[in-house]
Amino acid sequence: MRISTKGRYALIIMENLANKYHEDRFVRLNEIASEEELSLKYLEKIIPSLNNKDFFITSRGSDGGYKLKRKPNEYTILEILEASEGSLAPVECITSNTCNRKSMCKSIGIWKELDDTINTFLENKTLEDLMEDK
Amino acid sequence: MRISTKGRYALIIMENLANKYHEDRFVRLNEIASEEELSLKYLEKIIPSLNNKDFFITSRGSDGGYKLKRKPNEYTILEILEASEGSLAPVECITSNTCNRKSMCKSIGIWKELDDTINTFLENKTLEDLMEDK
């Protein structure tokens, strides 16, 4: 039941930007990639899912880059992970309703409670909780 | 962050046996497979991970099968899922220690807390919570 690199690297991108929030400048993705020792090309593939959620102010072209739109404590870890990974639900049937064992399933109650437990935990953590100067 | 069919079907096998616990007989895997509309051959592949953990009394040959060794409320959902899926830790570094970003990682604290949250929840649910007559 693992979080993939997509979600983990998304958190790293966000945390990197959070620590530069007060600098109020556009941060190049390549700066993040080299500081965090990650592939620029792979980060480029992860960032649209975050950008779609309106997490950033962006600027293209020379001297372009990304900065956070909101204050770090206004992003929950849950929304960052859901944006990058999709739903964190432990079983598909919580979100999709396509399971053909549904009528006979005894486990669904536990899966829903587990899903709630995970979501509640991650909803109550924000980007600020990841920051250095905390 | 999904539980795979291995874990889900393991829970189904255990729940099926739990509901027959009072009958005190060896239940053939084929009986479970047909009642639960799952492949016998696939269940055969899942069951060794449970059997290794000493969950069953087994008997081979004609009239053989499986029965639970303990009472249903003496199996936690956590131990069943860990037996079938392996660790449920949301990131590998919680169990393995091989991550090369370890010194710079800001997220590890959150992952550990999440892991604890999940484990605590599943430790406090037992097979009995899945049973019909509850």
Added chain:
DNA sequence: TATTTTACTACTAAATTGGTAGGAATTACA
């Protein structure tokens, strides 16, 4: 000895993961 069942090993197709590669669009600046 024949049948039934667990136990064990090998194989496989499809999906997912974790990337790489290349180029178009946009902007700053010399």
Added chain:
DNA sequence: TGTAATTCCTACCAATTTAGTAGTAAAATA
């Protein structure tokens, strides 16, 4: 005006994982 820097977008790919199937050996019963 042109060049470099950067985001944005699409296509590709190798390795791993998932979700099984197939076949057979070993054990127990009748």
